[in-house]
Amino acid sequence: MKKKAIVNVRIIDPKNNIDQLGGILINELGQIEKSGPEITKENVGDIQIFNCQNKIAIPGLIDSRVFVGEPGFEYKENYRTLSEAALSGGVTSVVTMPNTDPVIDNVSTLDFIKRRARDKSIIKIYPLAALTKNIKGEEMCEFGLLNLRGAFGFTDGLRCVQNNRVMDHIFNYAKNKDSLIVQFIQDNELSKNGVINEGLVSTRLGLKGIPGVAEQIILDRDLRLLNEYKSKYHASLISTKKSLSIVEYWKKRSLQFTTSVSINNLSLNENDIGEFRTFLKLSPPLRSEEDRLALIEGLNNSLIDIIVSDHKPEDEESKRLTFQQAASGASGIETLLSLALELYHNKSCSLMTIIRSLTSNPAKLFGINAGSLEKNYPADIAILDLDKPWVIKKDNIRSKSKNTAIENKKLQGKVEKTFLNGNLVFDNK
Amino acid sequence: MAVLKKKQAVKKSPPHLLGIQDLSILTIQKILESSLEFVELNRQSEKKLKLLNGKTQINLFFESSTRTLSSFELAGKRLGADVMNMNVSNSAIKKGETLIDTAMTLNAMHPDILVIRHQDSGAANLLSQKVNCSVINAGDGRREHPTQALLDAMTIKMKKGKIEGLIVAICGDIMHSRVARSNIYLLNMLGAEVRVIGPSTLMPNSIEKLGVKSFTNMEEGLQNADIIMMLRMQTERMDGSYVPSTREYYEFFALDYKKIKKAKADALIMHPGPMNRGIEIDTNLADDINRSIIIEQVEMGVAVRMACLKLLLLEK
Numbered sequence A: 001m002k003k004k005a006i007v008n009v010r011i012i013d014p015k016n017n018i019d020q021l022g023g024i025l026i027n028e029l030g031q032i033e034k035s036g037p038e039i040t041k042e043n044v045g046d047i048q049i050f051n052c053q054n055k056i057a058i059p060g061l062i063d064s065r066v067f068v069g070e071p072g073f074e075y076k077e078n079y080r081t082l083s084e085a086a087l088s089g090g091v092t093s094v095v096t097m098p099n100t101d102p103v104i105d106n107v108s109t110l111d112f113i114k115r116r117a118r119d120k121s122i123i124k125i126y127p128l129a130a131l132t133k134n135i136k137g138e139e140m141c142e143f144g145l146l147n148l149r150g151a152f153g154f155t156d157g158l159r160c161v162q163n164n165r166v167m168d169h170i171f172n173y174a175k176n177k178d179s180l181i182v183q184f185i186q187d188n189e190l191s192k193n194g195v196i197n198e199g200l201v202s203t204r205l206g207l208k209g210i211p212g213v214a215e216q217i218i219l220d221r222d223l224r225l226l227n228e229y230k231s232k233y234h235a236s237l238i239s240t241k242k243s244l245s246i247v248e249y250w251k252k253r254s255l256q257f258t259t260s261v262s263i264n265n266l267s268l269n270e271n272d273i274g275e276f277r278t279f280l281k282l283s284p285p286l287r288s289e290e291d292r293l294a295l296i297e298g299l300n301n302s303l304i305d306i307i308v309s310d311h312k313p314e315d316e317e318s319k320r321l322t323f324q325q326a327a328s329g330a331s332g333i334e335t336l337l338s339l340a341l342e343l344y345h346n347k348s349c350s351l352m353t354i355i356r357s358l359t360s361n362p363a364k365l366f367g368i369n370a371g372s373l374e375k376n377y378p379a380d381i382a383i384l385d386l387d388k389p390w391v392i393k394k395d396n397i398r399s400k401s402k403n404t405a406i407e408n409k410k411l412q413g414k415v416e417k418t419f420l421n422g423n424l425v426f427d428n429k
Numbered sequence B: 001m002a003v004l005k006k007k008q009a010v011k012k013s014p015p016h017l018l019g020i021q022d023l024s025i026l027t028i029q030k031i032l033e034s035s036l037e038f039v040e041l042n043r044q045s046e047k048k049l050k051l052l053n054g055k056t057q058i059n060l061f062f063e064s065s066t067r068t069l070s071s072f073e074l075a076g077k078r079l080g081a082d083v084m085n086m087n088v089s090n091s092a093i094k095k096g097e098t099l100i101d102t103a104m105t106l107n108a109m110h111p112d113i114l115v116i117r118h119q120d121s122g123a124a125n126l127l128s129q130k131v132n133c134s135v136i137n138a139g140d141g142r143r144e145h146p147t148q149a150l151l152d153a154m155t156i157k158m159k160k161g162k163i164e165g166l167i168v169a170i171c172g173d174i175m176h177s178r179v180a181r182s183n184i185y186l187l188n189m190l191g192a193e194v195r196v197i198g199p200s201t202l203m204p205n206s207i208e209k210l211g212v213k214s215f216t217n218m219e220e221g222l223q224n225a226d227i228i229m230m231l232r233m234q235t236e237r238m239d240g241s242y243v244p245s246t247r248e249y250y251e252f253f254a255l256d257y258k259k260i261k262k263a264k265a266d267a268l269i270m271h272p273g274p275m276n277r278g279i280e281i282d283t284n285l286a287d288d289i290n291r292s293i294i295i296e297q298v299e300m301g302v303a304v305r306m307a308c309l310k311l312l313l314l315e316k
Helices: A079-088 A107-120 A143-148 A164-176 A200-205 A213-229 A241-252 A263-267 A289-300 A336-345 A351-358 A360-366 B002-009 B025-042 B067-078 B099-107 B123-130 B146-160 B178-189 B218-222 B246-253 B283-287 B294-314
Strands: A004-013 A018-026 A032-036 A048-051 A056-059 A061-066 A091-096 A124-127 A180-184 A232-236 A258-262 A306-308 A381-391 A410-420 A423-427 B056-061 B082-087 B113-118 B134-140 B167-171 B193-197 B213-215 B227-230 B268-270
Touching: A004 A032, A004 A351, A004 A381, A061 A258, A061 A306, A061 A336, A061 A351, A061 A360, A079 A091, A079 A107, A079 A410, A079 A423, A091 A360, A107 A124, A107 A143, A143 A164, A164 A180, A164 A213, A213 A232, A213 A241, A241 A289, A258 A263, A258 A289, A263 A289, A263 A306, A263 A336, A289 A351, A306 A336, A306 A351, A306 A360, A336 A351, A336 A381, A336 A410, A351 A360, B025 B067, B025 B146, B025 B178, B025 B294, B056 B067, B056 B099, B067 B082, B067 B113, B067 B134, B067 B146, B067 B294, B099 B113, B099 B123, B113 B123, B113 B294, B123 B134, B134 B146, B134 B294, B146 B178, B146 B227, B146 B268, B146 B294, B167 B178, B167 B218, B178 B193, B193 B218, B213 B218, B268 B294
Parallel strands: A004 A048, A004 A056, A061 A091, A091 A124, A180 A232, A232 A258, A258 A306, B056 B082, B056 B113, B113 B134, B167 B193, B167 B227, B193 B213, B227 B268
Antiparallel strands: A004 A018, A018 A032, A056 A381, A381 A410, A410 A423
């Protein structure tokens, strides 16, 4: 690879709190050689130059909650279609969920998907393995062996371990193997058959609600166990205001853990479901406006560390059903950044907070060598036009499944170019 | 793509009756007035009209039903329509066909009206988006049962002469009841004071925001009531998960001669049926001709459904 430079660009690197005009020099190995105001068109010599007037350079995004269809659900999404979708949204690394068929709960399945990802994926894949065998919540997986083979953490993804004894043992044993526990926080019994937030909207639509307490009770339990064992823990997809007060309680007591929120819960609320729009059937469900505002506040107060797309491709057939029967989840990897920028444009969050929650924070949590524009980091870079208006159309979605929750939504801000290991892999022009 | 094209080919969506929430007060009054004519007609020996000659009505019932299904069937037949009943609960759906596919199949037979009952809330709405005939919701999940509310209003009007200003208490399993929801919307629009009474485990979240007062004590809730609407209590909800037992429920939430004393002296009892005698209502009280207007409700049902069919098919 030849050396190249991105010049005349606003560099935002949250890891080092940098927000300045300058340029980025990329070396022959596809790494960042240097970035800063001293890199200009004039002083980089005779190499390929990308002049990005008025644009922003950010580290390629890390999406930490992504469902790929391989193996078992290839018709919903495969590594190739996922890569195309991701790169168009500036995402260069993804953390994938083990909810495949078969489940990624053993070394050979993990090996298989690592090889598939190596051969078919353009973007970087960081797989999580299951927390319990066959995600049944009964027996813990081989954390040690799976760690050796490259699992970046352990989660039951769509499911939550219910049994307190099992969870106690998981927290205890995971400590030995320095394993990261990622929990989807929801009580099965309290959320049983629920399809929507419990409240006026569920009453009006006649749908079974999922109360906020279903989330809080598990979060509370897990943090108490964490306090006993001090293992590595990440609470996935906080969705209610009351959960944040639990997070705050434990953070004030210096308990170390991280949390994430889905971009959907930051941008939409239960009223958006209107008359049974199944594309907005999500898990956790869209909550009240009060909850949404609290989540934004939580992001600003660092009670929430990471924003995820919760990219869950579903074919149209699984959505063209009654709300009760329809599959939950939305495709969202390619709109993650643009939707997050809405929070900047409506003055809810600073640009730095948003980018940090999509780059350096997840990189730190999962130990991924990405998420910064510092020297020697791989040159995974997204060039962003902060103000460009566009409209999400189903037909333009690159993901294999078109189940976006925000069809026809007007957004501001779009990725123009994406570099991966120094190569230009997506160009909007 | 084929689906898309078909959708575009539909020029104007035909009128539907999906829920009381979508109706204007004018439409409601029109239905009630028109029902009155059919009440008269139904009491004559010659009941058959030719208003809907040549029209096809399909009753698509995914949930079993006796009174609603027969009521809709009679209503259609008395207006002269060709009526077909499809009991889907034990056919195509079991073979894996989706609601939309079943609907598209029926749609291809060019019905003029589809009457649907389904266990999922929103099923009628979904259906109405996919077919190009009128759709009547005969009960979807726990969301709405508009013709039941209309017939209840009609019954009250016949018996009390008015609805405005009356105190109506709806008692029992409000949470799982589509009848309760439709009645709350309708009676509120017509100016009644609506109360709901039941154990808090069977009360939906934020119910008071729908414009009702909620009570967990039957005696308090029944105070000065003009109309007492009892709801069916499903026995599978009485196994300790929502209420401790049938006998505890009967003691505190069933309507009997003692509790009814709190209501007005001329208070009337309604029930959408089927009734669980001895569970939600004292069996003698249910048959008390001075109190119970449950049989009148069934009579009004046919007339109201005739009015709805006429409105949707003839006054587009």
